[in-house]
Amino acid sequence: MITYRHRRVVFGVTSSPFHLVATINHHLDNCSEPLKATAAKLKKSFYVDNCVTSVESEEELNKFISESKKVMLDGKFDLRGWISSPILVDKNVENTSILGVIWNVKNDTLQCNVNFNNVEQKLTKRTLLSVAQRVFDPIGFTCPTTIIPKKILQATWCKKLTWDQELPEDLAKEFRKWIEQAYAINDCVIPRRLTSVSIQECENSLHVFSDASKDAYSACIFLRSKQGDDINLSLVLARSRVTPVNKITIPRQELIAATLACRLSVTAIESLALPNCAVYYWSDSSVVITWIMCEGPWSVFVSNRVKEIRNLSPTSAWRHVPGHLNPADLPSRGINPKGLLESRWWEGPEWLRLDEGHWPVANFALNSSEADLERKKTVTVAMHVEEESFLDRFTYFSSYIKLVRMICWMLRFKKKSTSKELTYEEFEYAENILIRLVQKRCINSLVNDRNIQTFVDENDILRLNTKLSLGNENYNFKFPVILPGSDPIVRRLVECRHIELKHAGAQTLLNNLRQKFWIIGVRNLVRNIIHRCIRCKRFKAKRCQAPTGVLPNERMEASTAFQHSGADLAGPLTLRSGAKAWIVLFTCATYRAVHLEVVESLSTGTST
Known part of the structure; x- marks a missing residue:
C-alpha cells in the first residue's frame, strides 16, 4: 500500500x-538569526499573499528585496512582482491596485x-446599499461624502421600505x-507618504479630532511632522458613521464620537510605531470634556464610554477646539x-501648521450644568437592621x-x-427551656402589664397569680404560664393545639x-389561625343549592284519577x-x- 500526502x-x-x-508565520518565526529583522518586517507586512511595507532609502530597498527573496525561498515561496515608488523597479507600471486602492507609482499617490x-x-x-x-476607502479620506448615501439608506429603514420598493421622491x-457628482471621488488624490522626509528625523505629534451632528458622528487623525521650520500635515485615519436609529442627545453623540476617536488613535499608534510621539x-463639546475631566457617578451610558476613553487616553491630553476649526466637522455633516x-480637507487645518502658541484656545469652562443631566440618580434609604437572636433560628421548624x-x-x-x-x-424539660427563652425575649411587655400579677416559679418560668390558688385544680390551671401572643414560636404552639383538637x-x-397557658392577645391569635387554616375553610364552605325542578304537564293538567300514574313494588x-307476597303501589x-x-309473584303473566 502506498500512502500519499x-x-x-x-x-x-x-x-x-x-x-x-x-x-508563512511559522516559516518566518523559524528564520535564521542573520535574517531575523527582515523576517519580522515581512511578518508584519503580509496581507494574505501580498506584502506592503515602507523603507527609508534605496539601499534599504535593495537589501530588503534580496533578503526577503532569500527568506521566502527557504520555504519554497517565490516573491516576485516588486513595485516601489518613487524609485521605480518596473518603469512600465504606472497604476497598480494595493489592497483595493489605486496606487500611482510615478506620482506616489x-x-x-x-x-x-x-x-x-x-x-x-x-440600489442604495449597492x-x-x-467605495472602498480604508484610510477614510472620502468619508465626508460617502456618509451621504448611508444617511439616505438609514432614512429608508426609518420609513420601513422593502428592498425593492421605489424610493420616495425626496x-x-x-x-x-449625489450620484451625478460621484465621479469626483476618483479625482480625490492624496500622497502616499506621510512626510516628505524621513519620519524618524521629525518631531511628530498625532492630533485626534471628533465631532457629531444630528445625523452622523466622525473622528479623524492627522500626523503633524516638524523638521526645522517645515511643518507637514497628513491624514492618517478617518471614520464617519450614521447615528443610531433611536435618536439620542447631541452630547451623547459627541461622547460616542470621542470614543471612536480613542479607538482609532490606538490603531494609528500601533501601526506607525513612532517613539516619543x-x-x-480635540473636541468642540464642552460637555464631553467635562465628563472626561470630572469624577462623578454618571449614568451607565456615559460612565461606560468615559471609562473606555480614560483607559485609552490620558485626560490631560484632551483639549477644546471651536467648532468651525474642527476638521472632523466636515465628515460629521457630510458634503x-x-x-x-x-x-481638500485631508490636508488638515491650517492652524496646525503654526507653532503651538498660535493654536486656537477657546474661552472654555467646564459645562457642569448640562453634564449634570447625565449624573446618576442616587436614592438614600435608611434601614434599621436588628441583630438576629439565637431564638430566631428555632423558627426554621414549622x-x-x-x-x-x-x-x-x-x-x-x-449529655x-x-x-x-x-x-x-425530657420533653417537658425541653419545653420549659423554650418557654424561658420566649419569656426572656419579651419580658418587658409581659411584666409591664399592670392588670395582672405575676411571679416566678422554681423553674424560672413567669406565671400568672390568679384567685384560684386555694383550689384543688391542677397547678398549671391555677397558675398558667404567661406567653406573648406576637411571638412566632407561640403561634406555632397554638397551631399545634388546633391540629391536635382536630x-x-x-x-x-x-x-x-x-x-x-395565659397568652396575651390569644383571642385574635386563635381567630387568625383558624381563618388561615385551609381545612377549616373547606369545611365552612356552603354546599351548592340545586334549583327547584319544573313540574311536567301531567302534574298540572286536569284529568281523571290515575290517568297519569306511576307504579312501584314494596316487599317482600x-x-x-309461608309464601312471599309483594305490594304494588300505584x-x-x-x-x-x-x-x-x-x-304473589314478580313474573309477568301470560295472556290466553
Whole structure:
C-alpha cells in the first residue's frame, strides 16, 4: 500500500487563507538569526499573499528585496512582482491596485477607483446599499461624502421600505444629486507618504479630532511632522458613521464620537510605531470634556464610554477646539463629492501648521450644568437592621412538636446519652427551656402589664397569680404560664393545639389553651389561625343549592284519577302460609291518590 500526502493548499477552500497565513508565520518565526529583522518586517507586512511595507532609502530597498527573496525561498515561496515608488523597479507600471486602492507609482499617490455607470434607473433600498458599498476607502479620506448615501439608506429603514420598493421622491432626488457628482471621488488624490522626509528625523505629534451632528458622528487623525521650520500635515485615519436609529442627545453623540476617536488613535499608534510621539485629543463639546475631566457617578451610558476613553487616553491630553476649526466637522455633516474635492480637507487645518502658541484656545469652562443631566440618580434609604437572636433560628421548624424534640436531642447530645427514645420528662424539660427563652425575649411587655400579677416559679418560668390558688385544680390551671401572643414560636404552639383538637372551633381551642397557658392577645391569635387554616375553610364552605325542578304537564293538567300514574313494588312480605307476597303501589301523578294491590309473584303473566 502506498500512502500519499497532500502538500499543497487547495485554492478556494474556506480554510485556505488561514493555512497560508499560518504556514508563512511559522516559516518566518523559524528564520535564521542573520535574517531575523527582515523576517519580522515581512511578518508584519503580509496581507494574505501580498506584502506592503515602507523603507527609508534605496539601499534599504535593495537589501530588503534580496533578503526577503532569500527568506521566502527557504520555504519554497517565490516573491516576485516588486513595485516601489518613487524609485521605480518596473518603469512600465504606472497604476497598480494595493489592497483595493489605486496606487500611482510615478506620482506616489493614492486614490479610489469607483464606477457608478451601471446604477439602475429604479432607485430602491437595494440600489442604495449597492452604491454605498462600492467605495472602498480604508484610510477614510472620502468619508465626508460617502456618509451621504448611508444617511439616505438609514432614512429608508426609518420609513420601513422593502428592498425593492421605489424610493420616495425626496430621497430619490437627494440621491440622484449625489450620484451625478460621484465621479469626483476618483479625482480625490492624496500622497502616499506621510512626510516628505524621513519620519524618524521629525518631531511628530498625532492630533485626534471628533465631532457629531444630528445625523452622523466622525473622528479623524492627522500626523503633524516638524523638521526645522517645515511643518507637514497628513491624514492618517478617518471614520464617519450614521447615528443610531433611536435618536439620542447631541452630547451623547459627541461622547460616542470621542470614543471612536480613542479607538482609532490606538490603531494609528500601533501601526506607525513612532517613539516619543505626543498625542492630542480635540473636541468642540464642552460637555464631553467635562465628563472626561470630572469624577462623578454618571449614568451607565456615559460612565461606560468615559471609562473606555480614560483607559485609552490620558485626560490631560484632551483639549477644546471651536467648532468651525474642527476638521472632523466636515465628515460629521457630510458634503457632496465636488465640495469634497474643493475642500481638500485631508490636508488638515491650517492652524496646525503654526507653532503651538498660535493654536486656537477657546474661552472654555467646564459645562457642569448640562453634564449634570447625565449624573446618576442616587436614592438614600435608611434601614434599621436588628441583630438576629439565637431564638430566631428555632423558627426554621414549622411544627411546635418538632421544635421541642429538636431541643431534646440537643440536650441529649450534650449529655452523650445512648437511649433511642425520648421520655416525657425530657420533653417537658425541653419545653420549659423554650418557654424561658420566649419569656426572656419579651419580658418587658409581659411584666409591664399592670392588670395582672405575676411571679416566678422554681423553674424560672413567669406565671400568672390568679384567685384560684386555694383550689384543688391542677397547678398549671391555677397558675398558667404567661406567653406573648406576637411571638412566632407561640403561634406555632397554638397551631399545634388546633391540629391536635382536630380543627376545633375558637372557643374550644381557647379553653384548651387556658388549661396551661395565659397568652396575651390569644383571642385574635386563635381567630387568625383558624381563618388561615385551609381545612377549616373547606369545611365552612356552603354546599351548592340545586334549583327547584319544573313540574311536567301531567302534574298540572286536569284529568281523571290515575290517568297519569306511576307504579312501584314494596316487599317482600311473608304470608301466614309461608309464601312471599309483594305490594304494588300505584300513584296518581295529578291528584296524588294511592292504590295498593297484593301480588304473589314478580313474573309477568301470560295472556290466553
